[in-house]
Amino acid sequence: MKIHKGDNVKIISGNDKGKSGKVLAVFPLRESVRIEGLNMKKKHVRPRTQGQKGELVRVPAALRVSRVMLVCGKCSTPTRIGYTVDGSGNKQRVCKKCGAGI
Ligand SMILES: [Zn+2]
Incomplete structure (x- = not known):
């Protein structure tokens, strides 16, 4: 998956559209991510x-990766992700907007 744990992403559809936050966990098999403080x-x-009370807690739920975009650390805009491969075969993610490595 192009989105990794720790990435800063922006939600592009649904109730939390336009909000951004940090990725807490990725679930590649389900193509979904959980984001800090969003999609609660x-x-x-x-x-x-005994003695403890039941309560209602708000927890971030997972959402599909297609609903988020990575926010580039260099140009700080939501962007698509490309890859470059160097001479020794290492893959590096790059921002499609400014071309900086992520
Ligand atoms: Zn960029």
């Missing part, structure tokens, strides 16, 4: 020990 869903937590 309510989760009911049962009391685990």
Whole structure:
């Protein structure tokens, strides 16, 4: 997947459209990512020990990678991602807008 953990991404569709945040986790098999503080869903937590109360917590839910764009660290715009391969065969992600390595 082109999006990696720790990347700064922007959501381009849905309720959180236009907001950006850091990728907390990527799920390549599901083609989805979880982003810090975005796409929050309510989760009911049962009391685990006696005396503890059940509560409603808000946790970031995963969303499809097609709904996010990487924000380039150099030109700080949402961009598509390309790859370059150097002489020794190492792949490097590059920004399609400014050409800087990511
Ligand atoms: Zn760029």
